[in-house]
Structure formats: structure tokens, C-alpha cells
Amino acid sequence: MTNELLELGTCAGCGVKLQTESVENLGYIPQSALEREPLICQRCFRIKNYNEASSVAIDQDDFLRLLGGIAETNSLVVHIVDLFDFEGSLISGLQRFVGNNPVLLVVNKVDLLPKGMNMNRLLNWVQKQAKAQGLRTVDIVLCSAKRNIGFDRVVQALAEHRGDRDVYVVGATNVGKSTLINRIIRDYSDLDRELTTSRYPGTTLDAVHIPLDDGHDIIDTPGIVYHHRLTEMVPRGVLQALLPDKPIKQIVYQLNEQQTLFIGSLARFDFVEGPRQSFTLYLSNALPVHRTKLERADELYANHRGEMLAPPTREQLEDIPGWTRHRMTIKRGTDKDIVISGLGWIRINDTEGALLDIYAPKGIRVMLRDALI
Known part of the structure; x- marks a missing residue:
């Protein structure tokens, strides 16, 4: 780790190590923002000021360490997968990390399939595949965050299954997680008013806590990098x-x-x-x-x-x-x-x-x- 990283310290929003080298990696802060107080990474800055979460990625080992703490919480886990690469984007062994917390499986990018697909048949296929992978779900929703197809059902499923819980959003890279979570933020979070960084303290690793209107949080986790995917x-x-x-x-x-x-x-x-x-x-x-x-x-x-x-x-x-x-x-x-x-x-x-x-x-x-x- 460079001296520059050590001197910058951690983001006041999410707790990740700050760095100025790579826009795509965790903790990025532009040189022009180093004079601001408090220091927050670009992702937290976007959440605070633009009501927007951006996608970042971490390697599998770091992601599994992050997942390890979910079982100790009382949360709804929203697992977003890419229908176009269903097996490649499904998080292997997710069930053992989430404990007894319910899992809502959101299958994104249904708009990419040829027109005329039977959605009931597709849903049955997803249910069978998820069960074969050992994933127990309270619900499965098919949607396209980009085309706004089925998103009302996503919001409805969140309302049905969240109860008095936080929401962890997990997924691999390139599954459309940031697009979907931005829609959730707009529907569930009152971020129009000015927020202080203390309102979204995050964890000690790299998840960002986004406050909801009822006092609970959406926890936006970085996208996991699976090197077995050509993407x-x-x-x-x-x-x-x-x-x-x-x-x-x-x-x-x-x-x-x-x-x-x-x-x-x-x-x-x-x-x-x-x-x-x-x-x-x-x-x-x-x-x-x-x-x-x-x-x-x-x-x-x-x-x-x-x-x-x-x-x-x-x-x-x-x-x-x-x-x-x-x-x-x-x-x-x-x-x-x-x-x-x-x-x-x-x-x-x-x-x-x-x-x-x-x-x-x-x-x-x-x-x-x-x-x-």
C-alpha cells in the first residue's frame, strides 16, 4: 500500500481505504476533491448528492469476507443475477452466508431474450435452476431494470418480504446491480434533502449504507468478480x-x-x-x-x-x-x-x-x- 493511501485514510461515508489511482476500484476520490471535508469516496459522493449508486467490484475472497457478516444481521438479501449469464452470475454457496435471512432472487435483463417468451415457463426454469444450486428463495422476480420491465413487481416483493429489516443487495459485476439499486433508492429513500456523511456510516470494508425513510438501510455491496466469465x-x-x-x-x-x-x-x-x-x-x-x-x-x-x-x-x-x-x-x-x-x-x-x-x-x-x- 502506498504512502499516499495511508495519508488519505478512509472514506467517512463507507470506511473503505481512499485512493486516487483507479476510478474503477474501491475508495476512488478525485484529486480535486481532496480539499473537501470530510473526505468521502466518489461512490458515497454520488449517493449523497445525486441519489445514485455506482458499480464497483472486488475479488471473490474479499466479497466472501463481506458476505460472512450477513448471517448475524436481520436482513432481506436481494440477489441480482443476469438472465443472459444465469449460472455465471449466481453467487455460489450464498445460502451458507446469509443464514436464516430470506433471499429475494431478482433476475435482471429479461428484455434481452427473443420476443414472445413465455414468462411463466421462464419463471419455472429459474426456480428449478436456483433449487439445483442450493438456493432457497422467498420469491423470484423477473425484470429489466434498464427497460423498466417488471420493476413494480420488484418494489412489491421488497415491501412483502422486507418487514422490519435492512436490505442487502448482492450480485456479480455486469448484472445491472447499480441500475436496479438506483431505482430502489429513488422509490424507497428520501435523499432529496442534504445528508451528513454520518447518516450512511457503512461497514469497515466496502459496503455503503443508504438510509431509507423508515430508519433502515439499503446496504449496497460491490459487485463480485467471477473470473470464469468471459466478460x-x-x-x-x-x-x-x-x-x-x-x-x-x-x-x-x-x-x-x-x-x-x-x-x-x-x-x-x-x-x-x-x-x-x-x-x-x-x-x-x-x-x-x-x-x-x-x-x-x-x-x-x-x-x-x-x-x-x-x-x-x-x-x-x-x-x-x-x-x-x-x-x-x-x-x-x-x-x-x-x-x-x-x-x-x-x-x-x-x-x-x-x-x-x-x-x-x-x-x-x-x-x-x-x-x-
């Missing part, structure tokens, strides 16, 4: 293409065995063996897909990665680990998705049985699940 691995310049901002248009491919699909230079899908069948890709509309023969795939990648096969660019690929192969045998009659965490998923449509190889950067989670759509 955490790629350079910032690739994120815009990776994260969809409007409903995805599924792409259907009729493939013969020994054919390959490249998703830019981010992933590769080999149909190694099986009868001719169709596969549907659910990806950001900004990601190009290129089809070729399996026998040409290695040569094509070597010659065109980062150029015809992009994003990322050749230069950006230098910061991304090499690919790992994941072999999957799909039994006939099964109804499955292949999920590449942070990228999207591929639905196996005809269920005729197939031998598949999926290549993704080392460390990225690749898995089978029950089909979402």
Missing part, C-alpha cells in the same frame, strides 16, 4: 460487442458432422459426430459467426484470428489465454443448452445425439444445462 477476461474494448443491449436474434445453423462454427475469435464449436441436425446460437447481435469444415478450422484460425475472425483484434488477443477444449456427448432425446459463461449459449434442437467439442479461453466455464428456450 471479466476480455479487454474493455470487446465488452460492447459481448454484452447485448437489445433483444438477441437467435441464429439457427443446420450442420453436418465435421463442421465448425467460430464466434469471432472468442470461441469455437465443432460438430464432431452425429446425424445432420440444427443448433441455435443465442449471442449478442454484434458477434459474427463463421462456418467452415472441421478439417480447415485450425488453419483458418491461425491465418485469420483477430481479423476475419473478430472480435477480439489480434492485439487484444494477446491479453486473452489460449483455448481449452471441452468435449461433450449429447444423448439422443435430451433437451440441453451448451453455456459459455459471459458469451451466451447454444441450444441443441433436434436431440438426435451428437459428439461436440467446444473451445473457449482457459478458465472460462463451459457447461451443459436444461434448455432455457
Whole structure:
């Protein structure tokens, strides 16, 4: 830790160590704000003056230490997940950290699914997946904070389940947590009047306490960084293409065995063996897909990665680990998705049985699940 950090001390709002080096990290305070009294980080400044919480991130170990204290409180825990990366954004083992406190699961970004989705079927799918992960919930709400879809139901669920409790909001990065918590602040908190920093003292780590009208708090926790998600691995310049901002248009491919699909230079899908069948890709509309023969795939990648096969660019690929192969045998009659965490998923449509190889950067989670759509 630098002498500058030691001299700056801690934020009077949330207690985190202050620093002037990185806007994206905890405790950031601009040089121009160092003359103010008391010293508060930029996140606390925004909450106090603009009724706005901003998203910050911490590593998994620090986040788990923060979660460790929730079981000792009397709180409603609001766990926000990203429907587009459900398994990748679900906090593993959350149940053991929250103790007997109720968990409200808020599934964000439903607006990204193709139009015409059956919401009841989707809710049933989420319930089944959450139960399989060992998460016990008092309620599940589907919403889009960005598009203001289902947010009335979020507010209603908070009113039903909060009682005389504080509210902890937890979630991974890039799940829309800051957008959602800003809506909660506007609906539940009276921050129009001037507040003193003592009104939101926070914890000794990095959670920010935002006062509610009834004397309780929303506790805004930093987003947890899960390195098994592609969104955490790629350079910032690739994120815009990776994260969809409007409903995805599924792409259907009729493939013969020994054919390959490249998703830019981010992933590769080999149909190694099986009868001719169709596969549907659910990806950001900004990601190009290129089809070729399996026998040409290695040569094509070597010659065109980062150029015809992009994003990322050749230069950006230098910061991304090499690919790992994941072999999957799909039994006939099964109804499955292949999920590449942070990228999207591929639905196996005809269920005729197939031998598949999926290549993704080392460390990225690749898995089978029950089909979402």
C-alpha cells in the first residue's frame, strides 16, 4: 500500500481505504476533491448528492469476507443475477452466508431474450435452476431494470418480504446491480434533502449504507468478480460487442458432422459426430459467426484470428489465454443448452445425439444445462 493511501485514510461515508489511482476500484476520490471535508469516496459522493449508486467490484475472497457478516444481521438479501449469464452470475454457496435471512432472487435483463417468451415457463426454469444450486428463495422476480420491465413487481416483493429489516443487495459485476439499486433508492429513500456523511456510516470494508425513510438501510455491496466469465477476461474494448443491449436474434445453423462454427475469435464449436441436425446460437447481435469444415478450422484460425475472425483484434488477443477444449456427448432425446459463461449459449434442437467439442479461453466455464428456450 502506498504512502499516499495511508495519508488519505478512509472514506467517512463507507470506511473503505481512499485512493486516487483507479476510478474503477474501491475508495476512488478525485484529486480535486481532496480539499473537501470530510473526505468521502466518489461512490458515497454520488449517493449523497445525486441519489445514485455506482458499480464497483472486488475479488471473490474479499466479497466472501463481506458476505460472512450477513448471517448475524436481520436482513432481506436481494440477489441480482443476469438472465443472459444465469449460472455465471449466481453467487455460489450464498445460502451458507446469509443464514436464516430470506433471499429475494431478482433476475435482471429479461428484455434481452427473443420476443414472445413465455414468462411463466421462464419463471419455472429459474426456480428449478436456483433449487439445483442450493438456493432457497422467498420469491423470484423477473425484470429489466434498464427497460423498466417488471420493476413494480420488484418494489412489491421488497415491501412483502422486507418487514422490519435492512436490505442487502448482492450480485456479480455486469448484472445491472447499480441500475436496479438506483431505482430502489429513488422509490424507497428520501435523499432529496442534504445528508451528513454520518447518516450512511457503512461497514469497515466496502459496503455503503443508504438510509431509507423508515430508519433502515439499503446496504449496497460491490459487485463480485467471477473470473470464469468471459466478460471479466476480455479487454474493455470487446465488452460492447459481448454484452447485448437489445433483444438477441437467435441464429439457427443446420450442420453436418465435421463442421465448425467460430464466434469471432472468442470461441469455437465443432460438430464432431452425429446425424445432420440444427443448433441455435443465442449471442449478442454484434458477434459474427463463421462456418467452415472441421478439417480447415485450425488453419483458418491461425491465418485469420483477430481479423476475419473478430472480435477480439489480434492485439487484444494477446491479453486473452489460449483455448481449452471441452468435449461433450449429447444423448439422443435430451433437451440441453451448451453455456459459455459471459458469451451466451447454444441450444441443441433436434436431440438426435451428437459428439461436440467446444473451445473457449482457459478458465472460462463451459457447461451443459436444461434448455432455457
